[in-house]
Amino acid sequence: MGIEETVEGLVAYARERGLIEAEDALWTRNTVLDAVGADGAGFARAVAPAPVDAIDGALSDLCAFARASGALAQDESDDAFACRVMGLLMPRPSEVARRFERLRAADPSAATEWFYALSGDAHFVRRAAIARDEKWLAPTRWGDLEITINLSKPEKDPRAIARAGRARRSGYPACALCLENVGYGGRGPQSPQGAHPARQNLRSVPIDAGDETWALQYSPYAYFNEHCIAVAPVHRPMHIDAVTFRRLLALTEALPHYFFGSNADLPIVGGSILSHDHFQGGRHTFPMERAPHGEGVTLAGYPHVEASTVTWPLSVLRLRATDPEELVVAADDVLRVWRGYSDSEVGIVAESEGVPHNTITPIARRVGGAFELDLVLRCNVTSPEAPWGVFHPTEDLHHIKRENIGLIEVMGLAILPGRLKRELAAVERALVGGTDLAADPLCAPHAIWAEGLRGRYGSFEEATVREVVQREVGQVFAQVLECAGVFKWDDSGRAAWERFLAHLA
Structure with missing residues (x-):
């Protein structure tokens, strides 16, 4: 299977899960191709998406291609690359916040179910x-x-x-919980600031905590529902x-x-x-x-x-x-x-x-x-x-x-x-x-x-x-x-x- 089939499968997955709209498909395809160092030559022929039943497998295949093509930074881990790719497939934070609040106003339970599913589909909540x-x-x-x-x-x-x-x-973001983590690319252990995980696929939403507006997000390694x-x-x-x-x-x-x-x-x-x-x-x-x-x-x-x-x-x-x-x-x-x-x-x-x-x-x-x-x-x-x-x-x-x-x-x-x-x-x-x-x-x-x-x-x-x-x-x-x-x-x-x-x- 060529890289184009894998990319197209990932784009189809993102559309099916509501991460992107139909109008975003071509842009998403090209940004992912760029991220993995592929020129898309295979798209000169008809390409069918490879089924993405397990998101981990597709991301692993893309990472292997990107490493071989030289598209990965020398110190970029497979996990950081996966976060980077999934960040390309996600709606902007403002879009997530608007939809969450619209759902919450009608049914708080429906709002959190949607947001939790989004976080899992985006590979931030590590289901596997x-x-x-x-x-x-x-x-x-x-x-x-x-x-x-x-x-x-x-x-x-x-x-x-x-x-x-x-x-x-010290450093930026100051810790793993700071709001500045949303979309952050991470850094390796050789950085003068020290290692910090990639968070391009993290989304949070504003939530009323009384005297302040806090940010609500999900735990990557959820201990419970x-x-x-x-x-x-x-x-x-x-x-x-x-x-x-x-x-x-x-x-x-x-x-x-x-x-x-x-x-x-x-x-x-x-x-x-x-x-x-x-x-x-x-x-x-x-x-x-x-x-x-x-x-x-x-x-x-x-x-x-x-x-x-x-x-x-x-x-x-x-x-x-x-x-x-x-x-x-x-x-x-x-x-x-x-x-x-x-x-x-x-x-x-x-x-x-x-x-x-x-x-x-x-x-x-x-x-x-x-x-x-x-x-x-x-x-x-x-x-x-x-x-x-x-x-x-x-x-x-x-x-x-x-x-x-x-x-x-x-x-x-x-x-x-x-x-x-x-x-x-x-x-x-x-x-x-x-x-x-x-x-x-x-x-x-x-x-x-x-x-x-x-x-x-x-x-x-x-x-x-x-x-x-x-x-x-x-x-x-x-x-x-x-x-x-x-x-x-x-x-x-x-x-x-x-x-x-x-x-x-």
Whole structure:
């Protein structure tokens, strides 16, 4: 098959998916030919489009041709080239924004469905990569937790995340979330500014966040349905305050079928990008949302705000009200009390030498005609015995999870590193074969845990070993979440929880 058939197939794909109009077809053909270094000589004869069933394959073929023709810059990766080609097939940002708003005015759900499909058709949301991720449900004492092994997301050291959050702004764009990423061509690691991914196929749309207009886009490696990111218009650090709560609720007014939440604003308990204020959201019901309410909580001065605890491994207050501003003020009061709260009996320290340790991971959603805020209490204090964090997963759990426990995992969806695909498969083989776990480099990090499985289960059958291992990984993730809870579910933790709640009454 010649390059012309591939190009024509890609143009036909773009027309079929609504990325371009019929009038754009010839222009698109020629711009793609130029990008790959082809002169289009084959179009002197009749050319039928090659079917584009898998966009990844077509882009790979175009990239191979472009590399052979010398059309690729020496430091341009295959992925950057794919973004460049797909950027040629997309409507301008203004066109995307106008259509999204037109659809949203009539039906917010239809608007996000269209925009999410567009982002996938444009190869920005990496459908093929997402489909390769492993996913399962694991029954635990906290209900069914969602477990994923993400094959695209690199595993990050929490200390590196903290350093990145403190880093000064540098380069253009300043970070991977800045609005300036839309259409940006990227740069390689040899650039004086450092490496930055190509984003020619990224589109975002304006979204009302109350006092500001933010940008809404989708996550390239979506962890759940319509996984979106709402991005502040300027590069500024993450922060949690009344303004944060107000913006979260405003976004649920604009898109009432979505939840929106924020990572905490401190290292260890925060997300992977602390340098740029942003939220995550989407169309998904997480295990924490399904968790039953616990005891009712009295919030002094807020008779119209319904409050309760949540039966969940982390310490969660659930607030609900029909008046969003009253809900914001009540949540801000909870935050104010928590920021200054210490309890030496359970290791909670509000601040050390002026450095704050307490914050909140907030999640907003609409429930019927009411607004709901989940406030997850977080504390990032460390100690000589717990240098990774007193409320961070303990080192015996790091073979499965050592990264920060951010917003998505707080709600019960584990995002586990891609290395586990090979490592757990090796553990399964060793369990079935009865071989030495510590002798296999893939099994060795899991040897103590897996030997414990041998002690509990005895022998393993090839037909059922994966089910057992996946169930036990779910139990580890449940322990990870329990580690992140500031008030444990034991007698001491329950008593400490009641002491804190008394400060709100």
